[in-house]
Amino acid sequence: MRHSSEPDREQPMSAEEMQAALAYLRADGLSSRIVEDFRKCGLVGERASVLTAYLSSISRKLSDPFGMLIVARTGAGKSSLQDALCNFTPPEDLVRVTRLTGQALFYKDPYSLQRKMLAIAEEEGASQAVYSLRTLASDQHLSIAATRTDPATGKLHTEHYEVFGPVAIVITTTSPEAFDEETRSRFVMLTMDESREQTRAILEQQRRRYTLEGILEQARSERVRRLHHNIQRLIRPIGVMNPFMEYLTYPDDRLIHRREQKKYLALINAIALLHQHQRQIHRAVDEDTEVEYVEVTLDDIALANELAREVLTRSLDEVARRG
Known part of the structure; x- marks a missing residue:
């Protein structure tokens, strides 16, 4: 695991870079351009999965983020999606590990994961830390009391350790069976397109990399990644208020929907937060507390509904097959 006492520092933006990032955030068609940028960096298709991953x-x-399990057979592209997502995330906001021991997360610096994306490659790397990952994904907080020996006196004493979120957790796996249902239910489950048509598109993309245009695209892709680093740096962690909450409904026929609705609402909030530079920033004062927030729009809900029909329905179907 990367040593938490030596985090990557935010790289300063030039005035030109800031203007480019702001222009991107303020222009129409933001979600479509994000998907197109993933394509420019070599990830073809997978619109719903790409956009949901970016929103995660x-x-x-947000105060209540949502994590993901990216599920696909070997060679289907789950690692490519996670790699692309990590490449678009500013280095100072990314904690990427290949393996976690059982209690590793409990002993990290208290705020070393706060407002970070924690990416774990393959379920084998997370298998020993399932409990801590599940708890962190659900509660956004970890605490442990451990017995230590005082080196001066030789006596035992109890030390308390805490780790604070919010943190978005992304794990890849070849099978949802790698995690128990209790753990799976804490995450949005993304599946990859394993169709013949998608395989054909990927093979074409692989061949294209070795053409002149492909070489130029690879050179441009580094600029795209740097642009997204700056874009994400400009998205402030402010509140999100949904003025349509009383009109929203969610199925209530299954117990699992209590958790699924939270993912749906977090998806809406992430869409609204992403569009904050196209909205008025509101302020509310309560006694000596002032908060800033952006409001959800009907367009945000429409996009969330579109993604939920593809992504959250898959998660529910996966649970149903194993229920």
Whole structure:
């Protein structure tokens, strides 16, 4: 695991870079351009999964983020999606590990994961830390009391350790069976397109990399990644208020929907937060507390509904097959 006492520092933006990032955030068609940028960096298709993954990363700036399990067979592209997502995330906001021991997260610096994306490659790397990952994803907080020996007196004493979120967790796996249902239910489950058409598109993309245009695209992709680093740096962790909450409904026929609705609402909030530079920033004062927030729009809900029909329905179907 990367040593938490030596975090990457935010790289300063030039005035030109800031203007480019702001222009991107303020222009129409933001979600479509994000998907197109993933394509420019070599990830073809997978619109719903790409956009949901990006929103999960952005949700680290919310008080209630949502994490993901990216599920696909070997060679289907789950690692490519996680790699692309990590490449679009500013280095100072990314904690990427290949393996976690059982209690590793409990002993991290208290705020070393706050507003970060924690990416774990393959379920084998997370298998020993399932409990801590599940708890962190659900509660956004970890605490442990451990017995230590005082080196001066030799006596035992109890030390308390805490780790604070919010943190967005992204794990890849070849099978949802790698995690128990209790753990799976804490995450949005993304699946990859394993169709023949998608395989054909990926093979074409692989061949394209070795053409002149492909070489130029690879050179441009680094600029795209740097642009998204700056874009995400400009998204502030402010509140989100949904003025349509009383009109929203969610199925109530299954117990699992209590958790699924939270993912749906977090998805809406992440969309609104992503569009904050196209909205008025409101302020509310309560006694000596002042908060800033952006309001959800009907367009945010429409996009969330579109993604939920593809992504959250898959998660529910996966649970149903194993229920």
